[in-house]
Amino acid sequence: MTDLKPFLSDNAAAVHPKVWEAMRAADSPDNPYDGDALSAELDARFTALFGRECAGLWVATGTAANCLALGTMCAPHGAVVCHEEAHIEVDEGGAPGFFLHGAKLILVPGEGALLTPEGIAAAIDPIRDDVHQVQPHAVSITQASEYGRAYALPELEALGKFAATRGLGLHMDGARFANAAAGLSQDAGEAARAASGPVDSLAFGFIKNGGMGAEAVVLFDPDRAAEVRYRRKRAGHLQCKGRYLAAQVLAMLEDDLWLANAAHANAAAREVASGCGERLMHEVDANELFVRLSPAEREALRGDGFAFYDWGAEAARFVTAWNTAQEDAAALGKAIAAL
Amino acid sequence: MTDLKPFLSDNAAAVHPKVWEAMRAADSPDNPYDGDALSAELDARFTALFGRECAGLWVATGTAANCLALGTMCAPHGAVVCHEEAHIEVDEGGAPGFFLHGAKLILVPGEGALLTPEGIAAAIDPIRDDVHQVQPHAVSITQASEYGRAYALPELEALGKFAATRGLGLHMDGARFANAAAGLSQDAGEAARAASGPVDSLAFGFIKNGGMGAEAVVLFDPDRAAEVRYRRKRAGHLQCKGRYLAAQVLAMLEDDLWLANAAHANAAAREVASGCGERLMHEVDANELFVRLSPAEREALRGDGFAFYDWGAEAARFVTAWNTAQEDAAALGKAIAAL
Amino acid sequence: MTDLKPFLSDNAAAVHPKVWEAMRAADSPDNPYDGDALSAELDARFTALFGRECAGLWVATGTAANCLALGTMCAPHGAVVCHEEAHIEVDEGGAPGFFLHGAKLILVPGEGALLTPEGIAAAIDPIRDDVHQVQPHAVSITQASEYGRAYALPELEALGKFAATRGLGLHMDGARFANAAAGLSQDAGEAARAASGPVDSLAFGFIKNGGMGAEAVVLFDPDRAAEVRYRRKRAGHLQCKGRYLAAQVLAMLEDDLWLANAAHANAAAREVASGCGERLMHEVDANELFVRLSPAEREALRGDGFAFYDWGAEAARFVTAWNTAQEDAAALGKAIAAL
Amino acid sequence: MTDLKPFLSDNAAAVHPKVWEAMRAADSPDNPYDGDALSAELDARFTALFGRECAGLWVATGTAANCLALGTMCAPHGAVVCHEEAHIEVDEGGAPGFFLHGAKLILVPGEGALLTPEGIAAAIDPIRDDVHQVQPHAVSITQASEYGRAYALPELEALGKFAATRGLGLHMDGARFANAAAGLSQDAGEAARAASGPVDSLAFGFIKNGGMGAEAVVLFDPDRAAEVRYRRKRAGHLQCKGRYLAAQVLAMLEDDLWLANAAHANAAAREVASGCGERLMHEVDANELFVRLSPAEREALRGDGFAFYDWGAEAARFVTAWNTAQEDAAALGKAIAAL
Incomplete structure (x- = not known):
C-alpha cells in the first residue's frame, strides 16, 4: 500500500x-498497572492543560474511553442522547449497551452531525416522565464531529447550560479532539479549553494523531476517577505494562505535540479543500473532507493513486493525518479541482 | 528501582x-483494526504450533482474553467452575461477571491451585438440575497455576474427558502458559500441545514473557472466532492499530522466542529453588516460588537488595522473568540457603 | 371512576x-413453581390450539414475555428489529436492554405500526457485515399493532420467509393477539394459526383480555423452553404459587374464552368506528381506535362521560375491552358522529 | 396430594x-400499573407499621424484591456480602448477577445461617483496597434465616453499626420476616421494628404467609424508591393490574393478619418441635424445623402420611404454614417423639 497517496x-x-x-x-x-511514575503524572498534566482540576486515565481505545466515561453518568435504566450518526451509535459494535448494562441511546438528527440544545430538546421533551419510558441521563457530543465539524466555545457553553438545566451529564467523544482544538487556537491551553468548554468528561484521542494505543479519559469531576478505575479493570482495560501507555500520552502532551500534529493534518485538509469548491458537503473544521464526486470522478482519482473511501454513491471521504505529505495534499486538491 | 534485584x-x-x-x-x-497482513497470519501460525486447527486473536490483556473466550462457553445464566484462588475469581475486578453478563463462578479448592475431575465433581454434583440453581457451563483452569504448578498432559486429558462427559467447555488461563510449556518439553510444538491438552480455548499469555500489550485468544473451535470478534469490538478491545499487537505476538512465536524466554525464566526459578529446600510450599514447575520465610528473614533478604512480595505472614513469593539475571537468581538462592 | 364510560x-x-x-x-x-398439574398442561394445550408443537410458559407481564422470548433469539451483541413505535422500544422502560444484556433495537418506520419485508430490508441492508456495526439477530412484530392493525396470514408468511432468508428469528408481541385473531376467524384454531403464521415465538396476551396477571410465552421451537425456564427464574419471574397463573391461562383457553372475549371487544370497537367515518386514522382490525378530534370535540365527549386518552394534539385513542358495555360503545359512536 | 399432612x-x-x-x-x-388507589396507600401503611418513613412497592416474587432492593445498594462492580447458604446465592438462579449486572456475592459461613459482624469482617478484611479485587458494597441478611433462626434486635443493631462503619448498605431478605417477627413480639409495630432493626431495605414476604403473588420492597430511604420504580418496570415486574397485588399486601397488613398468620405457623412449628428433643439441628425461632432422622425413620413418617423434604442423608426439613392444622402438627410431633 506504500505507493498510494493515503x-x-x-x-x-x-x-x-x-x-x-x-x-x-x-x-x-x-x-x-498504573502504579508507575508516568501514569502518576497524568492528572497533573491534564489539569495544567485544561486549567481546571481533572483526572486523566489512559485506556487503549476510544470506544473504551467513551464508554468508561459515560458509565459514570448514565445508569443502566437511563439513556445517553447522541447524534444519530455518532460513533457510539454507528461504529462501536454496541459497546455502550455493554458498558452501560443495557442503557439506551436516544438519537438526534442535526446538520454536520452536530447537536444543539434545540435539537436535543425536540428529542427528549416528548419523553413522558414515567417509568415506562427511558429517561435521558447524559448527552454525548463528538468533537470534531463525524463530518469534521467543530463546536465553537459558545456552542459548547450553550450545550453545557442546557445539560445542567436538565440534569444531564455532558460527555465529549474527542477521537479527533486535537483537530477540533487546532482549528480554534494555536495556544495549547486556549485550544484545549475552547474545544472542551464545560464538558464533564472527555475521551481525548491520541491514536489517530500519532499515538499507538493510548487515549485518555479526562474527568473534570475527579471524584469520578475511582469508579472509572474499577470499571477499567473490570473491562479488562487495565494493562499491566501501563507505563507504555502513559508514555504515549505524555509524549503527545510534551511541547504540545498533540496540537502540532493536528495542525499539520488540518493544514493538509485545508490544502485539499482549496481544490474542492462547491463540492464540499460540510465545512472543513478539522481533518476530514466529504466531497461530492461521481463514480467516474472517484475512479479517475484512484487511477491517479489516491486512496480514500466512498461516501455513499455520489461522494467520497478524505482524511488527512499528522504525517500526510504536503505534496500529496496539494496534488489531491489540484486533481479534484481539475475534474 | 533499577538497583534492586527484582x-x-x-x-x-x-x-x-x-x-x-x-x-x-x-x-x-x-x-x-485486524485487517492488516500481520493479524491475518495469526490463525495459521497458531494452527501450525498446536497441530490442530484454531483461530488466534490478539487482545491487550489476559483478563480480556479469558473473558472473551469464556463468553463463548457460558451463558449469562450459567456458571464457570474454577479454583477458589483462580485469577478470574480473585484478581480481575469482577471481569467475568461483566463480560459474561452476571454468570457465576463456582469455586473449587485444590492443592497447588490445581483442579482435578474429582474436585470439580465434588463441587458440582450437589447442584440440583433445576432452575433455582445456577448450572455449570464451563471449567476454567490455569496453566501454570496460581502457585506455579503445571498440569501434565495426562491430567489435562482427564480434565478434558470429564468436561466432555459433563457437557462443559474447558478453558485455560495461560497467563504463564509458556512457563508451564517450557517445563514439559524443549520442542515448541510438543510443549504447546502437552501444556494445552484438549482444551477448547486458551488465553495464551505473552506480556509476562517479553511482550508489551498483546495476548492471544486461541480458539480450538474456530467457528467461535466470529462471535469473539464481535465481543472483542463491543468490549472496546479492537485496537485500530492492531498491527502493533499482531507484531508482538508474531515476534514471540518467531523462532520459538516464547519458549526460550520462558525456559530462561524457569531456569532462574530453579536456580533460586535450589537454595530453598524444605522452605518451598509448592513444587516449582514454572517461574514462581512460594517460600516459607519469617518476617525477620524477609527483612534480611530485602536488606540484601532483593525485591519481592510477602505471601501472608510467614512466606514470600518470588517471580522470575525472561530477563532475570542469572547472577541475581543464584544470589537469591544462596541468600535463602544461608538464612 | 365507575360512572365513566371507560x-x-x-x-x-x-x-x-x-x-x-x-x-x-x-x-x-x-x-x-411450575411443578403443579395446571402448569403441566400448558404445553399440550397450546400445541393443540396452534396445531404445531410448542411450549407454553406463564409469566406475569407482557414485557417479561417479550423479553424472555427475544432472549433466546438475540445475543447480547446483536439487535432486534422492530417498529419505531413498538411497545418494546417506547413503553417497556428499556426492558429489552436489560433482559438482552445490552442488545440493540433497530427501529423501522411503517404505516399503521406494521412492518414489511421491504421496510426491514431498507433498515438492515445498509448495515455493514463487520464487527463495528451491530448485526440484526431477530425481528419483533406486534399483533395487533400499536395502531390496532392486524397482520393477515400472507403478510406474516412473507415476513417469515424474509426472516428465514436473512437468518433472523421472528417474534410476535401479542399483547392483543386475541383481538387480532378474532378479526381473522371465528374458529379458535384457525384464528390462532392465521394470526401467528410462522413466528418462532409469541407473547400471548391474556391480561388485557380478561386475565389478571398471566401471559404466556409460546415457543414454537420447544427446545428453547429450557433456556427460557432458567431465564424466567433468573429474572425473578418464577412465582412459587404458579398454579394461579396457569389457572388463568387455562381458563382463557377453555371453551375459547380468549376468542370470545376478544370478539366482544372488537365488536364494540366496530360499533364505535361506525360513527367515526373519515375521522379514523387507521383501519380498525382489533379493539383500538385512533380518531381525529379537536380539543373542543374531545372536551365535549368528556363532558358526556367518556373517558379516553388524547393522542397528540388533534386526536384521541379509544380502547374497548372484553367487558365494554354495548350501549357505551353505541353511545360513543353516536356522540362522535354527532360532533 | 390433599390427603397428606403437608x-x-x-x-x-x-x-x-x-x-x-x-x-x-x-x-x-x-x-x-401502580396508579391505583390501593397502591397509593402502601407507603403510608408501611411507614405506620415500622414507625419510620419508608416507601413500599409491591412485586410478584421475593427474588425480584431482594434484587430490586440490592440494586440500589451495590454497583455492578461491587459485591454483596451474604451467608454461604443464603437464598440469593443458592436458590435464585443467579438473579443477583442479572439484576446487579454482574456484581459478585461474597459468601460468609455462620452458624444457623446467621451472619455476625465478626464473620463478615473475617471475609472482607482480606480484600485489598485496589481495583483488582471486588469491593463489598452491601450486606444481605435473611430474617428468618435459611435454618429458621431469627436475629434479635441487638444482633441487628450490631450488624447495622458494622455496616454503617464500613460504608455498606444493609438489606434484609424477609421471605419469612413475619415468622421471625412473630417470635419477637405480639404487638405488630413492635414486632416489625424488632425484626427489622436498622436495615436500609427489606423484602417483606407475604406469599409464604397467606398471600398469592405479592411481596413488598420496603425502602427505609424513600429517596431510593424512584430508582426502584424504574428498575421494577425494566425488569418486567410492573404489572398493569397492580391493584390486585396492592390488595393482597393491604389485606395482609389489615388487622395485623401477617402477624397472626405467622404466629399460627410458628405455634405449629413449636408443637412439632416439642416432640423432637435432641434431634433438632437448630433452635426453632420461626416456622422451619431441621430434624435429625435416619432414612428408615423418614420412611416411617412418610408411611404415616407426613409429607416433607429430606435434608441431606440424615435429616429432614419440616415447614409449617398459616394454615397448618393443629392436629397435624401435634401428630407429627408425637410421631417423631415415638420413633
Missing part, C-alpha cells in the same frame, strides 16, 4: 517518532 | 528487543 | 368471572 | 380468605 483514514497512520522514543524510555522497570 | 513479578518486565523490532517494522501503513 | 385502556379492566373461578379452584395445594 | 413448604399453601376477599374487592376499575 487519505483513507488517520486511524492506521504510523506512530510519531517522539512517541516511539518515549515508549522506549519507559522500558526500565517500574510498578505494574 | 523478583516482584514478571508482569512489569521490560519488552524483549525482538518484540520492539517487530513493532517498529509494523510502522508502515496497513489496514486498520 | 375507553381509556383494556389493561386495567376487571378480571373475567371464569378466570376468578379457575383461580379459586387452584387453591388446593400442589407443587410450587 | 410439611413440605409454606410456599405453595392456599391463599388466605381475607386476601381473596380483598382481591375480589379490587375488581372495580382503577388506574393501571
Whole structure:
C-alpha cells in the first residue's frame, strides 16, 4: 500500500517518532498497572492543560474511553442522547449497551452531525416522565464531529447550560479532539479549553494523531476517577505494562505535540479543500473532507493513486493525518479541482 | 528501582528487543483494526504450533482474553467452575461477571491451585438440575497455576474427558502458559500441545514473557472466532492499530522466542529453588516460588537488595522473568540457603 | 371512576368471572413453581390450539414475555428489529436492554405500526457485515399493532420467509393477539394459526383480555423452553404459587374464552368506528381506535362521560375491552358522529 | 396430594380468605400499573407499621424484591456480602448477577445461617483496597434465616453499626420476616421494628404467609424508591393490574393478619418441635424445623402420611404454614417423639 497517496483514514497512520522514543524510555522497570511514575503524572498534566482540576486515565481505545466515561453518568435504566450518526451509535459494535448494562441511546438528527440544545430538546421533551419510558441521563457530543465539524466555545457553553438545566451529564467523544482544538487556537491551553468548554468528561484521542494505543479519559469531576478505575479493570482495560501507555500520552502532551500534529493534518485538509469548491458537503473544521464526486470522478482519482473511501454513491471521504505529505495534499486538491 | 534485584513479578518486565523490532517494522501503513497482513497470519501460525486447527486473536490483556473466550462457553445464566484462588475469581475486578453478563463462578479448592475431575465433581454434583440453581457451563483452569504448578498432559486429558462427559467447555488461563510449556518439553510444538491438552480455548499469555500489550485468544473451535470478534469490538478491545499487537505476538512465536524466554525464566526459578529446600510450599514447575520465610528473614533478604512480595505472614513469593539475571537468581538462592 | 364510560385502556379492566373461578379452584395445594398439574398442561394445550408443537410458559407481564422470548433469539451483541413505535422500544422502560444484556433495537418506520419485508430490508441492508456495526439477530412484530392493525396470514408468511432468508428469528408481541385473531376467524384454531403464521415465538396476551396477571410465552421451537425456564427464574419471574397463573391461562383457553372475549371487544370497537367515518386514522382490525378530534370535540365527549386518552394534539385513542358495555360503545359512536 | 399432612413448604399453601376477599374487592376499575388507589396507600401503611418513613412497592416474587432492593445498594462492580447458604446465592438462579449486572456475592459461613459482624469482617478484611479485587458494597441478611433462626434486635443493631462503619448498605431478605417477627413480639409495630432493626431495605414476604403473588420492597430511604420504580418496570415486574397485588399486601397488613398468620405457623412449628428433643439441628425461632432422622425413620413418617423434604442423608426439613392444622402438627410431633 506504500505507493498510494493515503487519505483513507488517520486511524492506521504510523506512530510519531517522539512517541516511539518515549515508549522506549519507559522500558526500565517500574510498578505494574498504573502504579508507575508516568501514569502518576497524568492528572497533573491534564489539569495544567485544561486549567481546571481533572483526572486523566489512559485506556487503549476510544470506544473504551467513551464508554468508561459515560458509565459514570448514565445508569443502566437511563439513556445517553447522541447524534444519530455518532460513533457510539454507528461504529462501536454496541459497546455502550455493554458498558452501560443495557442503557439506551436516544438519537438526534442535526446538520454536520452536530447537536444543539434545540435539537436535543425536540428529542427528549416528548419523553413522558414515567417509568415506562427511558429517561435521558447524559448527552454525548463528538468533537470534531463525524463530518469534521467543530463546536465553537459558545456552542459548547450553550450545550453545557442546557445539560445542567436538565440534569444531564455532558460527555465529549474527542477521537479527533486535537483537530477540533487546532482549528480554534494555536495556544495549547486556549485550544484545549475552547474545544472542551464545560464538558464533564472527555475521551481525548491520541491514536489517530500519532499515538499507538493510548487515549485518555479526562474527568473534570475527579471524584469520578475511582469508579472509572474499577470499571477499567473490570473491562479488562487495565494493562499491566501501563507505563507504555502513559508514555504515549505524555509524549503527545510534551511541547504540545498533540496540537502540532493536528495542525499539520488540518493544514493538509485545508490544502485539499482549496481544490474542492462547491463540492464540499460540510465545512472543513478539522481533518476530514466529504466531497461530492461521481463514480467516474472517484475512479479517475484512484487511477491517479489516491486512496480514500466512498461516501455513499455520489461522494467520497478524505482524511488527512499528522504525517500526510504536503505534496500529496496539494496534488489531491489540484486533481479534484481539475475534474 | 533499577538497583534492586527484582523478583516482584514478571508482569512489569521490560519488552524483549525482538518484540520492539517487530513493532517498529509494523510502522508502515496497513489496514486498520485486524485487517492488516500481520493479524491475518495469526490463525495459521497458531494452527501450525498446536497441530490442530484454531483461530488466534490478539487482545491487550489476559483478563480480556479469558473473558472473551469464556463468553463463548457460558451463558449469562450459567456458571464457570474454577479454583477458589483462580485469577478470574480473585484478581480481575469482577471481569467475568461483566463480560459474561452476571454468570457465576463456582469455586473449587485444590492443592497447588490445581483442579482435578474429582474436585470439580465434588463441587458440582450437589447442584440440583433445576432452575433455582445456577448450572455449570464451563471449567476454567490455569496453566501454570496460581502457585506455579503445571498440569501434565495426562491430567489435562482427564480434565478434558470429564468436561466432555459433563457437557462443559474447558478453558485455560495461560497467563504463564509458556512457563508451564517450557517445563514439559524443549520442542515448541510438543510443549504447546502437552501444556494445552484438549482444551477448547486458551488465553495464551505473552506480556509476562517479553511482550508489551498483546495476548492471544486461541480458539480450538474456530467457528467461535466470529462471535469473539464481535465481543472483542463491543468490549472496546479492537485496537485500530492492531498491527502493533499482531507484531508482538508474531515476534514471540518467531523462532520459538516464547519458549526460550520462558525456559530462561524457569531456569532462574530453579536456580533460586535450589537454595530453598524444605522452605518451598509448592513444587516449582514454572517461574514462581512460594517460600516459607519469617518476617525477620524477609527483612534480611530485602536488606540484601532483593525485591519481592510477602505471601501472608510467614512466606514470600518470588517471580522470575525472561530477563532475570542469572547472577541475581543464584544470589537469591544462596541468600535463602544461608538464612 | 365507575360512572365513566371507560375507553381509556383494556389493561386495567376487571378480571373475567371464569378466570376468578379457575383461580379459586387452584387453591388446593400442589407443587410450587411450575411443578403443579395446571402448569403441566400448558404445553399440550397450546400445541393443540396452534396445531404445531410448542411450549407454553406463564409469566406475569407482557414485557417479561417479550423479553424472555427475544432472549433466546438475540445475543447480547446483536439487535432486534422492530417498529419505531413498538411497545418494546417506547413503553417497556428499556426492558429489552436489560433482559438482552445490552442488545440493540433497530427501529423501522411503517404505516399503521406494521412492518414489511421491504421496510426491514431498507433498515438492515445498509448495515455493514463487520464487527463495528451491530448485526440484526431477530425481528419483533406486534399483533395487533400499536395502531390496532392486524397482520393477515400472507403478510406474516412473507415476513417469515424474509426472516428465514436473512437468518433472523421472528417474534410476535401479542399483547392483543386475541383481538387480532378474532378479526381473522371465528374458529379458535384457525384464528390462532392465521394470526401467528410462522413466528418462532409469541407473547400471548391474556391480561388485557380478561386475565389478571398471566401471559404466556409460546415457543414454537420447544427446545428453547429450557433456556427460557432458567431465564424466567433468573429474572425473578418464577412465582412459587404458579398454579394461579396457569389457572388463568387455562381458563382463557377453555371453551375459547380468549376468542370470545376478544370478539366482544372488537365488536364494540366496530360499533364505535361506525360513527367515526373519515375521522379514523387507521383501519380498525382489533379493539383500538385512533380518531381525529379537536380539543373542543374531545372536551365535549368528556363532558358526556367518556373517558379516553388524547393522542397528540388533534386526536384521541379509544380502547374497548372484553367487558365494554354495548350501549357505551353505541353511545360513543353516536356522540362522535354527532360532533 | 390433599390427603397428606403437608410439611413440605409454606410456599405453595392456599391463599388466605381475607386476601381473596380483598382481591375480589379490587375488581372495580382503577388506574393501571401502580396508579391505583390501593397502591397509593402502601407507603403510608408501611411507614405506620415500622414507625419510620419508608416507601413500599409491591412485586410478584421475593427474588425480584431482594434484587430490586440490592440494586440500589451495590454497583455492578461491587459485591454483596451474604451467608454461604443464603437464598440469593443458592436458590435464585443467579438473579443477583442479572439484576446487579454482574456484581459478585461474597459468601460468609455462620452458624444457623446467621451472619455476625465478626464473620463478615473475617471475609472482607482480606480484600485489598485496589481495583483488582471486588469491593463489598452491601450486606444481605435473611430474617428468618435459611435454618429458621431469627436475629434479635441487638444482633441487628450490631450488624447495622458494622455496616454503617464500613460504608455498606444493609438489606434484609424477609421471605419469612413475619415468622421471625412473630417470635419477637405480639404487638405488630413492635414486632416489625424488632425484626427489622436498622436495615436500609427489606423484602417483606407475604406469599409464604397467606398471600398469592405479592411481596413488598420496603425502602427505609424513600429517596431510593424512584430508582426502584424504574428498575421494577425494566425488569418486567410492573404489572398493569397492580391493584390486585396492592390488595393482597393491604389485606395482609389489615388487622395485623401477617402477624397472626405467622404466629399460627410458628405455634405449629413449636408443637412439632416439642416432640423432637435432641434431634433438632437448630433452635426453632420461626416456622422451619431441621430434624435429625435416619432414612428408615423418614420412611416411617412418610408411611404415616407426613409429607416433607429430606435434608441431606440424615435429616429432614419440616415447614409449617398459616394454615397448618393443629392436629397435624401435634401428630407429627408425637410421631417423631415415638420413633
